[in-house]
Amino acid sequence: MPDTAQLALLVDLTRRARLADSATALQFLLVNESYRLVSYQLGCLWSERQGVIAQSGVSTVDRTAPFSQWIAGVCKTLAVQAEPVVITPEMLSASQQSEWSDWLPAHAISIPVGVKATGAAGVVLARE
DSSP states (O other): OOOHHHHHHHHHHHHHHHHOSSHHHHHHHHHTGGGGTSOOSEEEEEETTTEEEEETTOSSOOTTSHHHHHHHHHHHHHTTOOSOEEEOGGGSOHHHHHHHHHHSOSEEEEEEOOBGGGBOEEEEEEEO
């Protein structure tokens, strides 16, 4: 059974998401404020159409940066997942596997948030 403080935090994050006054505010909440619910070192919001949309700890995403390009490729690979999934190296291409330790902590999860009509989208959370 969830602890009362965690449940209250989930309710608060849900309320704040509903009240977000812009897509940017909601994106920030997803990759930065959700840390209060589950700890992670890197949060990344992506879409099949746009690549990396938001990343924890940065105000603006540079989609031409090597990390952004690498994680966008990983996310495209994961776009077929309809449910949250723990990301394992075996799910990735050989080149993505070889670069994993350069870009991500040891453990990661992909959480789909998109709708098929608008293309796949999701959040990747990673931690040691």
